[in-house]
Amino acid sequence: MKGQLLTNEKLAKYTSWRVGGIADTLYIPFDKADLIEFVAGLPANEPVLWIGLGSNLLIRDGGIRGTVINTKGRLKAMYRTEDGLVYVEAGVPCAHVARFCAEQGLVGAEFLAGIPGTMGGALKMNAGAFGGETWSLVKQVDILNAQGDVIVRQPTDFTVNYRSVKGEDGEWFLSVLLQLPEGDTIASQQKIKGLLEKRNQTQPTNQPSCGSVFKNPDGDYAARLIEQTGLKGYCIGGACVSEKHANFIVNTGNATAADIEELMSIVQTKVNEQHGVLLVTEVCMVGEKL
Numbered sequence: 001m002k003g004q005l006l007t008n009e010k011l012a013k014y015t016s017w018r019v020g021g022i023a024d025t026l027y028i029p030f031d032k033a034d035l036i037e038f039v040a041g042l043p044a045n046e047p048v049l050w051i052g053l054g055s056n057l058l059i060r061d062g063g064i065r066g067t068v069i070n071t072k073g074r075l076k077a078m079y080r081t082e083d084g085l086v087y088v089e090a091g092v093p094c095a096h097v098a099r100f101c102a103e104q105g106l107v108g109a110e111f112l113a114g115i116p117g118t119m120g121g122a123l124k125m126n127a128g129a130f131g132g133e134t135w136s137l138v139k140q141v142d143i144l145n146a147q148g149d150v151i152v153r154q155p156t157d158f159t160v161n162y163r164s165v166k167g168e169d170g171e172w173f174l175s176v177l178l179q180l181p182e183g184d185t186i187a188s189q190q191k192i193k194g195l196l197e198k199r200n201q202t203q204p205t206n207q208p209s210c211g212s213v214f215k216n217p218d219g220d221y222a223a224r225l226i227e228q229t230g231l232k233g234y235c236i237g238g239a240c241v242s243e244k245h246a247n248f249i250v251n252t253g254n255a256t257a258a259d260i261e262e263l264m265s266i267v268q269t270k271v272n273e274q275h276g277v278l279l280v281t282e283v284c285m286v287g288e289k290l
């Protein structure tokens with residue numbers, strides 16, 4: 001093994017919310033081949049959690065029993081294939097994918113520019129913005145299973161919905177082949193610039209968060225419903241409903257995962273009482289409570 005194996009590692013620094021307890025073990029692979037070998041060597045019943053940039057994760061304060069695999073800064077190959085597709089490994093940041101596609105004169109990936117996660121996380125979440133969605137670009141994926149086998153899968157092997165992707169249990173995304181139509185590089189780059197400006201105007205991008213906490217209910221916006229409850233600026237400990245975007249909870253410095261979880265529950269209760277809508281969490285909640 002050429003990667004880094006850490007024990008009792010604090011996970012707060014691996015999440016965009018900057019909260020989370022300790023992982024029994026955290027593995028940072030050297031590259032794809034190294035990761036495959038590591039996973040193949042794990043005990044059969046070892047609990048495994050893959051994380052990318054931790055930008056959609058609430059890791060509870062009691063941490064993770066088992067092994068966490070972190071692909072941040074690893075599995076970062078990306079290139080144009082001979083048949084014009086784009087090969088992207090799981091650790092490549094979404095912003096790099098958007099820029100690379102634009103430079104290649106391929107259009108449709110601009111929405112990925114402002115999503116602060118990896119391609120692996122985007123595949124798992126069907127990340128999307130401004131009308132674009134990750135899986136609308138997917139031609140084929142390579143997955144790794146718990147036995148260490150690499151399997152090629154097609155989009156039809158998955159149930160893909162709004163911020164939800166269901167495949168076989170115990171499989172993770174190693175890489176993807178994206179298929180995009182040809183278009184104009186300059187127009188695509190300008191679109192990226194415009195989308196990033198729009199994000200900065202409407203989102204608290206300078207404070208630790210996980211983006212939208214709740215999914216938008218059919219035909220409505222979670223932010224609109226939360227704003228109407230008057231909870232903007234409401235805090236539990238160091239966790240506050242953002243003044244700038246009501247569907248963001250920001251860590252003002254000393255929030256714990258428990259603060260965030262309690263605030264999420266208050267938001268859900270208030271919205272349900274006032275609007276009769278039960279907001280569903282978009283953020284993935286994992287780990288043990290303290």
Ligand SMILES: Cc1cc2nc3c(=O)[nH]c(=O)nc-3n(C[C@H](O)[C@H](O)[C@H](O)COP(=O)(O)OP(=O)(O)OC[C@H]3O[C@@H](n4cnc5c(N)ncnc54)[C@H](O)[C@@H]3O)c2cc1C
Binds near residue numbers: 090119126203211
């Ligand atoms: C400021 C801000 C703005 C955001 N804006 C958007 C937005 O506009 N649209 C949007 O959709 N999201 C948005 N997000 C949420 C987040 O960036 C996306 O969901 C992103 O796709 C998560 O990627 P990640 O690598 O950080 O995944 P993580 O948060 O590390 O993980 C998320 C989930 O994916 C799983 N996972 C990670 N890597 C893999 C893999 N290789 N194989 C299988 N499972 C894996 C994890 O186990 C976990 O269940 C935003 C977040 C922030 C902080």
